Amino acid sequence: MIEGLPMRFPADGLPSQVRVYEVAPRDGLQNEQATVPVEVKSEFIHRLRQAGLETIEATSFVHPKWVPQLADAEALMPLLGDLPADLRLPVLVPNSRGLDRAVAHGCRDIAVFASATESFAKANLNRTLDESLAMFEPVVTRAKAEGQWVRGYVSMCFGDPWEGAVAPSQVVRVCRALLEMGCDELSLGDTIGVATPGHVSALLGELDEAGVPVGRLAVHFHDTYGQALSNTLTALRHGVTTVDASAGGLGGCPYAKSATGNLATEDLVWMLQGLGIETGVDLSRLTATSGWMADRLGRPSPSRTVRALTGADAAQGSHQHSHKEQ
Numbered sequence: 001m002i003e004g005l006p007m008r009f010p011a012d013g014l015p016s017q018v019r020v021y022e023v024a025p026r027d028g029l030q031n032e033q034a035t036v037p038v039e040v041k042s043e044f045i046h047r048l049r050q051a052g053l054e055t056i057e058a059t060s061f062v063h064p065k066w067v068p069q070l071a072d073a074e075a076l077m078p079l080l081g082d083l084p085a086d087l088r089l090p091v092l093v094p095n096s097r098g099l100d101r102a103v104a105h106g107c108r109d110i111a112v113f114a115s116a117t118e119s120f121a122k123a124n125l126n127r128t129l130d131e132s133l134a135m136f137e138p139v140v141t142r143a144k145a146e147g148q149w150v151r152g153y154v155s156m157c158f159g160d161p162w163e164g165a166v167a168p169s170q171v172v173r174v175c176r177a178l179l180e181m182g183c184d185e186l187s188l189g190d191t192i193g194v195a196t197p198g199h200v201s202a203l204l205g206e207l208d209e210a211g212v213p214v215g216r217l218a219v220h221f222h223d224t225y226g227q228a229l230s231n232t233l234t235a236l237r238h239g240v241t242t243v244d245a246s247a248g249g250l251g252g253c254p255y256a257k258s259a260t261g262n263l264a265t266e267d268l269v270w271m272l273q274g275l276g277i278e279t280g281v282d283l284s285r286l287t288a289t290s291g292w293m294a295d296r297l298g299r300p301s302p303s304r305t306v307r308a309l310t311g312a313d314a315a316q317g318s319h320q321h322s323h324k325e326q
């Protein structure tokens, strides 16, 4: 056993490589009470890159009053200008005004964000579901015409705090609409973390039957009930190879009160490394970054892996001891 790394036991039926789509600077920081200085955000993103992440969602060009934590998007983007061109730095864009702002800062990758439910479309976008799709349509058309890469999020794919269980057919409908608009990739959001593995299988099965290619899908699990990792493994067994995760387990959505942190990138990478699946991520650098960010935020990371790898010596010592005894 190598200290700080999982034992390696590959399993059948899984991809050899997974693309980790890092969301902490956006999904994580949008939910923090404290305002994080723009220089700290920039350093966070630089450190994530140094840890090997190749896609890092940087910020949002939404209305600054709706998400004040990310109101500094204009100040942040120039601080990222030295990062290599092969790094993807998607930004959230809800409407044409948001696209104008993103384009003015040279953003090449954008994400629109739809909802599978009416209630969340209203709470998050101040629109009905159809009105929000109509708002995205010209954004995606223009972004594609200008050569941008476009992701389409679908939130509340499993359950919704106002409407309860969400039928897979609602998700299928929104996914198809976003693909027809021209989105390159779709991310299935379990915004409030209520999915369990059978539910994930059922939804991916329905999307497959409806002709939504699994190669265009990513999964985005929040970890409210500790199910994010098992849900992710289920999705990998169905052929999904892009997984959204948040360094240190930061995250949530200010417009869905039961949304908690995302699947922690460290917990994901620990599992994937154990399975022998390549991610390109350096776990020890990533963990150090999340530890550094936790100090800036003034509270410990909720990630089990971050806590195990950076935790108290005594707790770590007894953990390693128990492994040696096995």
Ligand code: HMG
Binding pocket: 027, 030, 060, 061, 062, 063, 064, 066, 067, 092, 094, 095, 097, 098, 099, 101, 113, 124, 125, 126, 153, 154, 155, 156, 188, 189, 190, 191, 220, 222, 252, 253, 254, 255
């Ligand atoms: P609205 O109030 O309906 O806006 O908000 P509007 O279209 O009526 O415009 C009102 C004013 O806002 C206008 O100014 C616009 O120019 C301005 P005025 O003419 O009155 O002076 N405005 C803007 N200004 C700057 N940037 C913009 C912008 N748009 C309009 N982009 C809006 C509609 C969509 C803007 C608002 O609802 C909004 O910003 N929502 C964003 C909410 C959000 O960011 N939520 C978190 C991200 S989603 C998430 O976390 C889920 C996810 O992680 C997946 C998952 O977990 O499921 C992705």
Ligand code: MG
Binding pocket: 027, 189, 191, 220, 252, 253, 262
């Ligand atoms: Mg989210």
